[in-house]
Amino acid sequence: MSSTATVLDVQGLQTHFFTHGGVVKAVDGVDLRIEAGEVLGLVGESGSGKSITGFSILGLIDPPGRIVGGHIRYLDEELVGAPERRLQALRGKEIAMIFQDPMMTLNPVLRVDTQMVEAIHAHAKVGGKVSAQAARARARDALAMVGIPSPGERLKAYPHQLSGGMRQRVAIAIALLNRPKLLIADEPTTALDVTIQAQILYEVQKLCRETGTAMMWITHDLAVVSGLADRIAVMYAGRIVESGATADVIGHPSHPYTRGLIDSIPTRATHGTLLRQIPGMTPSLLNLPQGCAFRPRCGHASDACLAVPQAEPGPAGKTVRCWNMLTPEPA
């Protein structure tokens, strides 16, 4: 995979929100790389900054928030500080996003075809106009691609006439209309039932393989990305604490937080036992503890943790931010 092009390279990204209560460091030094055709799972709990990372890449941060540092390179193009016109041309064309709640992203008073054709026309100026007929045909093909039965009829439907799973498929189809090189998916299956989630995961997996689209899958559910992603990055309080190949992160976690997350997942196998829980709760971003943000909840904390740990190379090619990295348990 090393020969493929790097689609996205984020270095030291810092997105802060300047509120009345103080500066909220929602994203504070995030490094990410996504290669073409690769799926990166960005995992974290609520308030860890995973969604803000996604919004920052698309330049969707509104005041009082601001990107205060770092670089976002999309195919060697710097996106931090890029003019709004350029970002607008990229959004929905080269980089597309899928959100959690399709009812919020689809316009309830427009038919599906209107919304889809609009997205095609908005980006068609560069390569010449697209006829209405051709645009409709492309919209229909996109719907068929995400597994919507009888796409020709669905084009005429309004969002409220579709089920939750169908709506999310429409949202994905719109994101894929212009064949983006990078797709950012922000908890797209969280609101869906297990069987529908499996259907969406199946379609997305197939699409990435067929089209070579790079994808960033943002979720709080380690189990979902473990079967989907090539690499996983775990976020905590605005920083990536561990990243690496899925098998290495899940199989041999090096950061105590990753270990805690994995132990917190209830399964059949844990029946009758208490889960090994992480004590305490996620700290307020306004009032982060000194040094490592995970220190007060960590069972391995030492005096060294009073200083902020840097991202260091860990075992198996991983990058880990921890002074007391866990050694792999003997199997």
Place this chain on the structure above:
Amino acid sequence: MDTPVLEPASVSTTAPLLQLRGVSKRFVQDIDLAGRIANLLGAGHRASVVQAVAGVDLEIRPGEVIGVVGESGCGKSTLGRVIAGITPPTEGSVSFLGKPVDAMDAAERRAWGLGVQMIFQNPMASLNPRMRVMDIVGEAPVVHGLVKPSQEAEYVEGLMRQVGLDPGYAQRYPHQFSGGQRQRIGIARALALKPRLIVCDEAVAALDVSIQAQVLNLFLALRREFELTYLFISHNLGVVGHVSDRVVIMYLGRIVEVATTETIFSAPNHPYTQALLAELPRLDTTRRAYLPIQGELPSPLAPPPGCAFHPRCPHAMPRCRVEAPVLRTLQTGHTSACHLNDPAP
């Protein structure tokens, strides 16, 4: 594993704590005025009927944890509300401690009402934002005479300690707590009435993984301490597999399979259960190929004839389209509603 193993529940042959016999719940939306006028002109509008729960038989034995699993719209929450006495069933009977609810006198009815408590999914919606924790937790036991007004503060503080909240926060309002803490307030409120059975309706679904683990551990600890029985409603088979002794799988208002957790996970019988298990996201170190079942849950307004699962079932036969299968006992404690279990004619 250094974690302590809890004693297995006493799934004995003791009398059931709560029993459902042929319980059905229909929600009818009557035709509005415009529709009635149109009907006078021969429009033929019909009232729309949702069969949320259809003919459910269930026994809840003291001390066990029953998991109820199904997709949204399968009637699992309605079932929980019927059991908790919030929604009266349209048909069938609910018995508490061997006595049908219809035949109860006022005192027995009150014992049932207090003995079955409920914990809801969204603690922000189920806690009154204008009441302090002290009143949220303490009001009901005082009103029902379980606690003297003078001892309310002490009682509430004791409960808060038991669910892992700082008693010093008793005068705070719900919005001053985090999601996990709010859910603990909901648990304290349910415990305040000294219930025998607690219906947990997606009680951990809205919580983050690390907080969810804390609340699940709390549920198990409280169960041991107060000898509680739980009906644990969830769409997450992982959570249910962790807490339950028996699992009930529901599809479109009907129970399709009941078995011990062990059996459900090792030898699921119903094709729907098998599909749910296959799609359960698991921690995996290898990339998985998802092979989903097709289609979606049909609208409860117009359920398909015969077996409700047949449009999505890989084993559907002509018979499944016309005849609804009944629950058959495969072995003791394992029932499943599928025509595949019938001996060939």
